[in-house]
Amino acid sequence: AVPIVGARGGSTPDRLALSLAGRYDSYSDAGGTLNPKIGFNWRPSALVKVRGNWGTSFRAPPFFFTNHDQVGDAAIQDVIDPRSPTMSTRALLLFGPGPDLKPETARTWNAGVDLSLGAIPNFALSLTYFSIDYQGKIQHPGPDTNFFLTQEAQLAPLITRNPTQAQIAAVCTKPLLQGGDCNQPVAVILDGRWRNLASLKTRGVDASLDYFRDTSWGRVSSSLNGTYTIDQRQQVIATAPVFDLVNTVGNPPSLRLVWNLSWSLRGWTAQSTLNYAGAYRDTASDAVRKVGSWTTVDVNIGYRIDGGSGRLA
Numbered sequence: 001a002v003p004i005v006g007a008r009g010g011s012t013p014d015r016l017a018l019s020l021a022g023r024y025d026s027y028s029d030a031g032g033t034l035n036p037k038i039g040f041n042w043r044p045s046a047l048v049k050v051r052g053n054w055g056t057s058f059r060a061p062p063f064f065f066t067n068h069d070q071v072g073d074a075a076i077q078d079v080i081d082p083r084s085p086t087m088s089t090r091a092l093l094l095f096g097p098g099p100d101l102k103p104e105t106a107r108t109w110n111a112g113v114d115l116s117l118g119a120i121p122n123f124a125l126s127l128t129y130f131s132i133d134y135q136g137k138i139q140h141p142g143p144d145t146n147f148f149l150t151q152e153a154q155l156a157p158l159i160t161r162n163p164t165q166a167q168i169a170a171v172c173t174k175p176l177l178q179g180g181d182c183n184q185p186v187a188v189i190l191d192g193r194w195r196n197l198a199s200l201k202t203r204g205v206d207a208s209l210d211y212f213r214d215t216s217w218g219r220v221s222s223s224l225n226g227t228y229t230i231d232q233r234q235q236v237i238a239t240a241p242v243f244d245l246v247n248t249v250g251n252p253p254s255l256r257l258v259w260n261l262s263w264s265l266r267g268w269t270a271q272s273t274l275n276y277a278g279a280y281r282d283t284a285s286d287a288v289r290k291v292g293s294w295t296t297v298d299v300n301i302g303y304r305i306d307g308g309s310g311r312l313a
Helices: 145-158 163-171
Strands: 003-004 015-027 029-045 047-061 072-082 088-094 104-117 119-136 159-161 188-191 199-215 218-235 255-266 268-277 280-282 290-293 294-303
Touching: 088 145, 088 163, 088 294, 145 159, 145 188, 255 290
Parallel strands: 088 188
Antiparallel strands: 003 015, 015 029, 029 047, 047 104, 072 088, 104 119, 119 199, 159 188, 199 218, 218 255, 255 268, 268 294, 280 290
């Protein structure tokens, strides 16, 4: 932690500080890596604080995914195919970790501002913009492999239609999961193995609003936290197109909110929480369907009986 500008006369404003950190890792199979992190905090006034961070990160492939006994599983079955007159096609599905997985790396940064209002005591507002850029993230490339053909444009590099027997033999190296062998006729190969994605980039904004007030009839507090995901762009391999995954199954909705309202007095507490997740699209269905937003409300009432002057103590 490096103080650049100290407060004058003990006052809060005008403080500027940097934070510097670094981590070095050495793996016998994944190599060595040095990852720095740099941050700053600046308070130009008593009501405003500006902050930011930048850093890189590294993660070696988990042991499960580097276990070669897990590599090479396959199955032959019918899958949904919008291009087929019967809406189904006999496919060779590849499962499990892909061979030769590499480490994940990422560059992340965020910038934000914290505000308080002198005219409204106990009020705080925080806004943060974030950006996460993964390279080589280890992930399943899409929805369940059975639905790959419903997203053929996005997953085209992982789909081989009308494969030759040589292409089948190159990837089908074990007995099939359901029994049998790889000599059965198939119309398409679907490579659903976990792999290093070419890139996965996420941008968004976090916001929080907090307020509390002490009264003669107890403390009342409220908080609102939300995340707006601007986009989450995935590229499976370097030659594949880039697709935005926001508002699709298994990926973040564009908007999530959590609102909390609570009251406390002596040993009594009452709290209500509202959770909201925005609508999204089910792109794996035969016809893309819209799934409506989801809202839940939790209510909790409690009383502490260990001490205090309450009637039940």
